[in-house]
Amino acid sequence: SSLRVVYAFAREMHPKTTDVFIEYGTAGFRTKANLLEHVVYRMGLLAVLRSRCKNGRTIGLMITASHNLEPDNGVKLIDPDGEMLEQSWEEIATRLANVSDNDLESTTGEIIKQVNADMALKASVYIGMDTRYTSPRLAAAAVHGVIALKGTPKEFGIVTTPILHFCVKCRNDNTYGTPTEEGYYEKIVGAFKNIRQKLPVYGAYSTTLHVDGANGVGGKKLNIIRKSLDGELDLVLFNLGGNGGKLNLNCGADFVKVSQKPPVGMELTPLQRVASLDGDGDRLVYFYMDEDCKNMHLLDGDRIATLLASFIMDQLKACGARDLRIGLVQTAYANGASTRYITDDLKIPVTCVKTGVKHLHHAALSYDVGVYFEANGHGTVVYSDTAKSVIRKIALDGDAEERKAAELLLNFIDMTNETVGDAISDLFMVETVLCARGHDARHWYNTYKDLPCRQLKVTVEDRNAISTADAERQCTSPAGLQARIDELSSAYDSGRAFLSSAYDSGRAFVRPSGTEDVVRVYAEADSQHSADKLAAEVAQAVY
Numbered sequence: 001s002s003l004r005v006v007y008a009f010a011r012e013m014h015p016k017t018t019d020v021f022i023e024y025g026t027a028g029f030r031t032k033a034n035l036l037e038h039v040v041y042r043m044g045l046l047a048v049l050r051s052r053c054k055n056g057r058t059i060g061l062m063i064t065a066s067h068n069l070e071p072d073n074g075v076k077l078i079d080p081d082g083e084m085l086e087q088s089w090e091e092i093a094t095r096l097a098n099v100s101d102n103d104l105e106s107t108t109g110e111i112i113k114q115v116n117a118d119m120a121l122k123a124s125v126y127i128g129m130d131t132r133y134t135s136p137r138l139a140a141a142a143v144h145g146v147i148a149l150k151g152t153p154k155e156f157g158i159v160t161t162p163i164l165h166f167c168v169k170c171r172n173d174n175t176y177g178t179p180t181e182e183g184y185y186e187k188i189v190g191a192f193k194n195i196r197q198k199l200p201v202y203g204a205y206s207t208t209l210h211v212d213g214a215n216g217v218g219g220k221k222l223n224i225i226r227k228s229l230d231g232e233l234d235l236v237l238f239n240l241g242g243n244g245g246k247l248n249l250n251c252g253a254d255f256v257k258v259s260q261k262p263p264v265g266m267e268l269t270p271l272q273r274v275a276s277l278d279g280d281g282d283r284l285v286y287f288y289m290d291e292d293c294k295n296m297h298l299l300d301g302d303r304i305a306t307l308l309a310s311f312i313m314d315q316l317k318a319c320g321a322r323d324l325r326i327g328l329v330q331t332a333y334a335n336g337a338s339t340r341y342i343t344d345d346l347k348i349p350v351t352c353v354k355t356g357v358k359h360l361h362h363a364a365l366s367y368d369v370g371v372y373f374e375a376n377g378h379g380t381v382v383y384s385d386t387a388k389s390v391i392r393k394i395a396l397d398g399d400a401e402e403r404k405a406a407e408l409l410l411n412f413i414d415m416t417n418e419t420v421g422d423a424i425s426d427l428f429m430v431e432t433v434l435c436a437r438g439h440d441a442r443h444w445y446n447t448y449k450d451l452p453c454r455q456l457k458v459t460v461e462d463r464n465a466i467s468t469a470d471a472e473r474q475c476t477s478p479a480g481l482q483a484r485i486d487e488l489s490s491a492y493d494s495g496r497a498f499l500s501s502a503y504d505s506g507r508a509f510v511r512p513s514g515t516e517d518v519v520r521v522y523a524e525a526d527s528q529h530s531a532d533k534l535a536a537e538v539a540q541a542v543y
């Protein structure tokens with residue numbers, strides 16, 4: 001009978017009005033907002049089933065299309081520990097999203113059997129959304145879906161994606177924090193202020209930081225946080241959504257990273273450190289303009305990863321926790337120069353995995369301290385229980401110097417949103433490291449030199465005709481494409497002949513996007529001209 005309600009509700013309020021097939025990809029469902037209402041309603045249903053399969057623990061449902069432009073939207077589910085939805089459920093989500101309204105009732109029934117959901121259990125779903133004008137309507141559809149299966153929805157309104165992940169985690173594990181937006185500020189910003197009150201501002205570090213908010217939710221939240229920083233950090237915020245600024249349009253972390261240009265809507269000051277967030281506040285890159293404001297120097301996810309990893313490693317040494325294993329996780333998009341720097345200079349082990357945060361997160365969990373970042377600025381640090389207890393113990397029993405380093409690390413851990421990449425938490429971590437080292441953006445930039453690279457998108461008939469292996473670095477179909485890529489790459493210089501494991505041609509790979517209907521092409525070589533050319537040639541080969 002409750003399934004009758006589901007059916008009636010769906011028909012009346014959130015009918016399926018399109019036959020376009022939609023798939024739960026790396027970032028959940030993402031497409032034009034006007035194609036999503038029935039999908040989000042059904043994800044409300046699925047979140048309830050997921051919660052019941054997890055013994056009534058809370059599940060998250062986030063409405064966002066991240067760095068995509070305003071007309072798009074999306075929905076993704078968050079598992080009880082604040083991580084992405086378990087992979088085996090992606091197929092179930094896809095099935096439920098695509099059935100006709102007529103089959104919705106029977107399919108829901110089949111899924112309940114398949115996943116063995118105990119419909120007598122309570123179910124709890126936390127719902128958040130980004131700033132898109134289509135988000136409130138979609139959030140309402142999610143609420144209806146949750147209620148239809150007698151779950152309890154709780155709406156968080158406009159929050160960053162990582163704030164919702166944090167709240168889901170806290171709700172299911174109260175040792176992690178308080179499951180509210182305020183609880184998030186208390187923990188993350190509180191830890192930042194604790195550290196900064198003990199760190200002198202010295203050297204080249206300046207407390208002024210300019211921020212590009214991408215006209216999205218991240219900037220808005222930093223505007224709330226700004227007022228509580230007690231002068232520890234002077235945030236100057238741009239692109240907060242006013243003055244006709246459009247979400248992610250020629251601004252934000254993705255624009256800055258991919259176009260390698262500064263965002264519009266900002267006052268550009270020579271050598272000023274700028275942090276650029278994406279539309280839902282889970283990605284962060286930095287940049288600065290040179291002396292005459294002509295050239296931009298980008299500090300991307302690879303840079304943030306190396307900065308954080310080297311700092312944490314120093315602190316682990318200082319507190320004498322030598323047995324803790326630190327490691328770094330990247331994808332094929334990581335700049336080759338960063339991989340070389342991590343391996344040869346920092347001497348930290350690095351793993352390469354497939355694109356998609358869930359893969360990076362998973363691989364990072366195999367270290368005591370796992371630092372993971374995508375080149376686009378999505379990443380965080382995760383700590384094992386062993387790491388936490390060893391550091392806690394040193395903070396109590398170590399000698400004075402060790403205690404100091406351990407206390408700093410404990411605050412650093414509290415400042416970290418371990419559930420998922422988080423632009424706000426990452427920003428506070430970066431600022432802590434630069435301050436502790438007395439460094440400005442130029443010091444940071446000069447730790448190693450990026451290889452010139454280029455990213456392109458190609459639209460093809462069927463992007464899934466391309467399949468890959470070896471963490472997406474090799475293309476296994478269509479036949480002959482990899483051989484062609486090898487042939488094209490070998491005509492260029494790598495610029496990495498200094499690498500211990502040197503191969504001295506350019507580097508290029510292709511893969512189907514999980515979030516857009518395109519094939520992505522990446523190329524790296526010893527000059528920008530060569531990288532651009534190689535990318536164009538590989539794109540041609542795909543087409």
Ligand code: NG1
Nearest residue numbers: 026027355356374376513514515516
């Ligand atoms: P796709 O569209 O699969 O390349 C993009 C990013 C991913 C990840 C997801 C989710 C690149 C090259 N790809 O995936 O790293 O962040 O979006 O948002 O940046």
Ligand code: ZN
Nearest residue numbers: 066278280282
């Ligand atoms: Zn995002």
